[in-house]
Amino acid sequence: MKRLAHPLAVVLVAAVLCGIVSMSGNDYYLRIAFMMCVYYLCAAGMNVLVGYAGQKSLGQAGLFAAGAYGVALLTSRTDMDPWLALALAAVISGLCGVLIALPSLRVKGPYLAMVTLAFGIVVEKLVGEWTDVFGGAQGIYGIRPLTWKGAPLDTTQWVILGIVLCAAMHLLLRNLLNGRFGRALLSLQADEIASSSVGVRVYRAKVMAFVVAAVTCGIAGALVAQQNQYINSDFITFHLSIFILLLVLFGGAGSMYGPLVGAVLLTLTDALLARWPSAQHFLYGFLLLFALYVMPGGVVGLFNKWFMKSRHRGEGAGGNGVPGQIGPGGEGELLVVQGVTKSYGGVKPAQDVSFRLQRGHIHALIGPNGAGKSTMINMLTGVIEPDAGSIRFLGRNIVGQPAHTICCLGMGRTFQNLRLFADLSVLDNVMLGRHSRMSNGFLSSLVAWPTANRQEKATRDRALQLLDLVDLGHLAHWPAGSLPYGLQRRVELARALATEPQLLLLDEPAAGLNPQETAELGELLLRIGKCGVSILMVEHHMDLVMSISDHVIVLDYGIKIAEGKPAEVQANPRVVEAYLGVDDEQEEPQAHAVAA
Template sequence: MKGELKHYSWLIVITVLVACVPLATSNDFHLRVLFLIGVNYIAASGLNVLVNYTGQKSLGHAGLFAVGAYAVALLTARWGWNPWAAFAMAGVLAGLFGVVIALPALRVKGPALAMVTIGFGIVVEKIVSEWQDVFAGQQGIYGVIPLGIGGQMFGTRHWVWFVLALCVLLHVMFRYLLDGRFGRAFLAVNTAEVAAESVGVSVYRFKVLAFVISAFTCGIAGALIAQQNQYINSDFINFNLSIFFLLIVLFGGNSVYGPLLGAVVLTLLDSLLSRWPDVQHFTYGALLLFALYAMPNGLAGFVRRLARRFAPGLMPQEVLPQDLPPWQPRSLAGQASPAGGEALLDGRGLYKAYGGVVPTNEVDIRIRPGHVHSLIGPNGAGKTTLLNILSGIVVPERGTIRFDGRDIVGVSTNRIARMGLGRTFQNLRLFSDMSVLDNVKVGLHAHIDAGFFSSLLGVGKARRAELAARDEALQILDRLHLRDKAQEIAGNLPYGLQRRLELARALATHPRLLLLDEPAAGLNPQETQELIQVIARIRDIGITVLLIEHHMDLVMAVSDHVIVLDYGQKIAEGTPAEVQNNPRVIAAYLGSEDEEDDGVNDGGDGDDQQHQGAAGGQHV
């Protein structure tokens, strides 16, 4: 609460100071620079969501700027629309074009994505240059009707005040959005897409949403330029504009304040160097390199480090509530358990091949509710592939899977997670730059009742949902004895605690069935014993567990039922005692001393790499 008050106090002070500038000077150049800072901030504020939060690089947003500018020009100058209605429609049309770009563009990644967006920008530039009858090329469209109030058109001062009001509004809205459910989801998509899907975040939808947000703000920025100038032509739309917007975002840094810092610094620099275009372009390149290598977190990250070191009072930590009641999973409340003998998960004839390698070969698996099932086998047996199939990451070539009575073959990973199937990963997939508390909140994503528009406003229902999510995340951390680490950065935790945090995040999805892929990998003996107790507590609160593990002491201590795979086939299953004495298991997995000398842990296929040989613990 204190942090909120400080933020809004500073915001009011800065807003009042900027609003006083037009009263203190009538210099049109200075007011124009102030106006451009605001316009560039508006364009960059949405692009920040796409680039810094979601991790999608775009070099075609000049095209979306053009959509907004030409939309408002055509609607007012040629078709007689009210300028306010045209201004709003410009943002909507740009948002729709954002969807048009996103749907094909997001099927590719990395440099290919940047190339697709460059292509869009070039196409738009060519259209407005060459289609003279509509867009008038370099001659441009005159008579664009500016905004006004009471029949009085905005003057230079009014434009500064109007853009200032828009900037404040967008800043507050983006701050609420990015500090909440949607901001965490954007960052999760950026950090680890598979992990985001596994906790119920639709990666594709959030990428499209980020494109739409960035397109909308770029369209609004284009409309402002066209209406303030009362004129637009093709010279406004070029590749350098896309580079400039991207540079503002990268130089500003990954923060809600980043676009503001970038817009202020680079707009002022652009104005100073406008007489020397060659020096201007060289400076942009130098600043981009500086931002990427010397300040990887941008100017906002640099300022944040300075504040933490020299003025920690400016960034107080949130005061967390104490004495919360014990956590209970919602997935088990009010839901009927499968009838006696019926499986919670039933997989039949599951088959998946990668060329000549068949990690899953006609496997049947039945998971009974309320039990701990263990899936064991030597490296390369196909255990992780089977877990990936059950959780929707890999689609089997044939076979059926019914979870809680519903067919889930071909269903997206995020939808399966929302049904109540949670998981951890063999190789840690934490959101390492987020706090421990926020990692668990991402796990709660599907259970936070806050829509997009209510999250933008940050009050009422969205605010209550955020506070409830914070309290529940703390309850889960308390269950796993991580409460004291809640405000630390996840990537800074010791490895054993990171393993436990991933388990906490999986529990936050409220699973009915929890898949654990080698949760003891890399743990020391004490941490392994603690994990045994944690799994037992998870079972005791009613969550069914399917566990992959090489530590046989752990398997035999917690398992009600053991399934054994070898070369992608199920060779045995039963109680731990039955599996212990099964000759096929002894030969294929546990082995004799001669077999161990030959090395049972001989690498395995790609999905079972980095298994730890359970030296000293592999004998039963």
């Protein structure tokens, strides 16, 4: 019943609004209400792109045009049913979203905004100057409106339709964003490399966000065209793209209610300033700057600060026990590295490096600073591609495979410098680790299919078990970035374990920890090893390495100089020389020998 509370509340509010609209006979107010619905549809999809995925777009006017002109051409030049034309207009806009996404996602930041801006300008010029098809300034007349019982919708019915569509869109996007895909999109905004390392297909997720924003904007454009029964190039301007972006930023990007607040407030402002277009443009520019620099969380963000404070004062969500098994365990070779080489100009962090890792063992990769240890971890996990050599994991060559594919095969990792999703809760961070192990797809998540709900519950329960394993269950709902450094290290470890790795790569897990925390980490790694997970750790704390490792590999300036059991490596002269150097009296004869 708790899961149905929100949908029932939305239906009730929508019914009340429809009742109020039915009793209103003022066409002017109804027109404003209709435009609120239109702008909400634009903003709701844009919020997925900007607020969740973190992709700035200035080309929404072009997607609005795709829906508007799509429905205009389909209904004015064919006998197609207007309702079917509306659905096809949404499809056309989605395809345009794919077209704009594919080239746009090769760039980031302000360059992405410029590419999308170029798309919007191209569409604006196209509909303005290709008069044979789009009518230019004269536009397209005779667009058939939506009908009900054989009669065109009147103004009141248009508003009711808008309210119903907005309520449905809110519920669908809430289903999508409060689960697997919402977490994935938020992870993109925080750190794409970390996101890929837990199995998120970064490029596909970005395209999905563009398509969602395109479809909602296209529906909005189609509704405007059908309600007016007319569309021309004056509707498609750069001003519209800025206004749609402002709806999200001013209302509150990343909030489910931000687009609604933005649509209501700015539509009313737009109506009040309709007589003074210059004042409109000045105000929108001012509000955009204000939202970006003074109120980055938007109007909704002001209230969220208090809500989040009160929420995180509560108790945690532990008490689910610890997992008995994480990896498959077993014996035999797990990873084979053969002749791996990597160079950056004259710097060679890996020179013909070869080694083998066995199942059920804790391996350590050690060496002085600059030895190439982190580079090796990045090559194993697909962040960096080696220049030569092979890396075989579970018998499969993974060189050239993307990071998310390697994660799905069963290789998890942590980072030398913490890469947590700091604004997300501890629980959400660990649940993100389960992303690649969840099987619910886009459509089942969108409609909250029972299988998707079961997947979400199972993922949550597993994440809580892993948090109990690292003694963080009581902090599950705290923002990950608010925890002390040592606890953040444990969150990242739990997130890596959530990927269900057969091999866990730890890049300096004890960095920044005090002696007591380091000792506790050693005990934790031994417990993890007993859960069926093989470990390869890069570490400088020799006490930790020698106390828990079964096998040690030593690198120096990208060259493997030793490997074997901890005691053997510790006594190896080359290892001692790499860490401690040699006496000047020993160096001098060597220098003379080289000179000779």
